[in-house]
Amino acid sequence: xxxxxxxxxxxxxxxAVWALVTFDLLDLxxxxxxxxxxxxMPLYLLVSFGCYSLATVGYRVATFNDCDEAAKELQEQIxxxxxxxxxxxxxx
Amino acid sequence: MASRKTSHQKRxxxxxxxxxxPTYNERENLPLIVWLLVKYFGESGYNYEIIxxxxxxxxxxxxxxxxxxxxxxxxxxxxxxxAKKLGLGTAYIHGMKHATGNYIFIMDADLSHHTIFLFVRKxxxxxxxxxxxxxxxxxxxxxxxxxxxxxxxxxANFLTQVLLRPGASDLTGSFRxxxxxxxxxxxxxxxxxxxxxQMEMIVRARQLNYTIGEVPISFVDRVYGESKLGGNEIVSFxxxxxxxxxxx
Ligand SMILES: Nc1nc2c(ncn2[C@@H]2O[C@H](COP(=O)(O)OP(=O)(O)O)[C@@H](O)[C@H]2O)c(=O)[nH]1
Ligand SMILES: [Mg+2]
Numbered sequence: 001x002x003x004x005x006x007x008x009x010x011x012x013x014x015x016a017v018w019a020l021v022t023f024d025l026l027d028l029x030x031x032x033x034x035x036x037x038x039x040x041m042p043l044y045l046l047v048s049f050g051c052y053s054l055a056t057v058g059y060r061v062a063t064f065n066d067c068d069e070a071a072k073e074l075q076e077q078i079x080x081x082x083x084x085x086x087x088x089x090x091x092x
Numbered sequence: 093m094a095s096r097k098t099s100h101q102k103r104x105x106x107x108x109x110x111x112x113x114p115t116y117n118e119r120e121n122l123p124l125i126v127w128l129l130v131k132y133f134g135e136s137g138y139n140y141e142i143i144x145x146x147x148x149x150x151x152x153x154x155x156x157x158x159x160x161x162x163x164x165x166x167x168x169x170x171x172x173x174x175a176k177k178l179g180l181g182t183a184y185i186h187g188m189k190h191a192t193g194n195y196i197f198i199m200d201a202d203l204s205h206h207t208i209f210l211f212v213r214k215x216x217x218x219x220x221x222x223x224x225x226x227x228x229x230x231x232x233x234x235x236x237x238x239x240x241x242x243x244x245x246x247x248a249n250f251l252t253q254v255l256l257r258p259g260a261s262d263l264t265g266s267f268r269x270x271x272x273x274x275x276x277x278x279x280x281x282x283x284x285x286x287x288x289x290q291m292e293m294i295v296r297a298r299q300l301n302y303t304i305g306e307v308p309i310s311f312v313d314r315v316y317g318e319s320k321l322g323g324n325e326i327v328s329f330x331x332x333x334x335x336x337x338x339x340x
Contacts, residue, residue, distance in 0.1 A: 003256055004338045053250065060246045065233025067310030074203065074312050081127040088163045090123055092156070 018042060108139040109212070110193030110272075114183035115144060117151045118201040120316035125199075126160050126169065128206045136209065143170045144201075145187045147177040181289050185279055188272075196275050199267045202314040210307045211269040220305035222297055223269040226262035232308030248329060252291065255337045259298045260306060263291040264329075267309055274302055287325065288332025295340050 001009075021038040024030055085092075111129060115122055126142060133140040146154045154173050161169040172190050174183070184198060195215070199205065205225060215223045226232050228249060234242070252263050264287045270278070277300070284292040297304060313319055 002338060002340055003336075007255075053254075057243070057246050057250050060228070060250070061239070061242045064237075064242045064246065065231060065310070067233045067235040067312065070233075070310035071235040071312045074315070077128060078124055078203075078315070081124045085123050085127060085163075090156075090159050090163060092120075092123065 107195060108141070108193035109133070109195045109197055109208075109269075110187075110191035111140065111142045111197040111199065112184055112187040112191070113142060113144050113199065113201045114180055114187070115146045115149060115153045115157075115201045116177060117149045117153060117317060119149070119151045119153045119156050121202050121314070122153055122156050123160060125201050125203055125206060126164070128203075129208070130164055130168070132206075132208050136212070138212065139193075141168055141170055141191070141193060143172055143187045143190055145183045146171070146173040147183065148173065148175050179285060181279075181282065181285055184275075188275060188279065191272065194272050196270045196272050197268070198270070198275075202317060202319075204311050204314055205267045205309045207309065208269075210309075211267075214305045214307050215269055218303065218305050221271050221274045221302035223305040223307055224260050224262060224294065225265045225267035225309035226260070226306045227265065227309060227311045228261045229306060230308035232262075232310060234311045234313070236313035244326065248326075248333075252333055255333065256295055256340070258291075258294050260294050260304050262306070263294050265309070265311075266290055268293075278302075284332050284335070285328075286332070287329050288336070291332065292336060292340075295336055299340060 018038060018041060020026060021030060022035055024035065082092075113122070113125065122144065129140075129142055144157045146157060148154075154171065157169065157171050157173075161171060170190060172187055174186060188196065197208065197211070211223045211225070214220065227234055227245075234245075237245070249261075249263070252258070253261075256263075268290075274297070278293050278296050281296050282289060282292045294304065
């Protein structure tokens, strides 16, 4: 199953459950409060997922390591390499 | 661990590491990355070879390669040039054909990353089929990136994680260690180009149930030459992502 199909499958299951509860398709005579909670649920889920995404990406951008050490080390290695290569007869 | 004690002697466990270095206009970088690799491999005692796949760089990268070959020997530096620029994906295939190692390192020649120790150790630790460098975990990270680039990188990575759940944290990284057989079987299945190529390699690896180890790396943006991240790259990335989403 491709990822796209997995998403479509998952989405339809959620949509079916939502419709069942919201419109009481099986005539389970669910309490009114269930239906009231279920009705705006997709919007809530969407908004929470959006917030979660923004928060996660924001946090990860903020905590993205700056490898100053590694860059400094590399500069030193480059210097050393150039010297050594010149000694070995490399013409750049 | 017993193996640590022998770290400065020749290790003759039959393992050989082939490093594939595709180059295009890397005259400045090639000698430096080769020097670093020779140094690391020399210290570790592992058997190795460096395969330079130059695509007719107009800046004379190949001549530099020839000089390096004289310095370090033809058994260590292998030049497998091609006449013109044919792209990264096919450069790997081309290089792999000439590789005699049972493990293969793939990395850029632009000095953005070069520490091989961690990869080898990680691979041995879990006998992983492939070990992938990650900028997004542990003490991995980047150097020389502005906020915009960090945001694009993290955003694209998040989107990819959500859509593909690939089982690895860095999909577009270009520093990896493969078992040769694994690389062969992956590369013949991969059709994407550019950034998406690296991503597809990981996604296919997961599909084929290969085991993936990860090592934090610090990515230092290229010192010599220009790096490119424009609108074009982003569009082709999104296209590639959606293609993988629909087909894998
Ligand atoms: N042989 C070959 N090497 C290439 C080609 N395009 C890029 N490269 C090399 O592949 C590596 C990655 O390219 P780079 O420009 O650093 O890409 P970036 O890291 O994604 O910005 C570098 O070592 C380049 O020299 C190509 O068409 N053929
Ligand atoms: Mg690069």
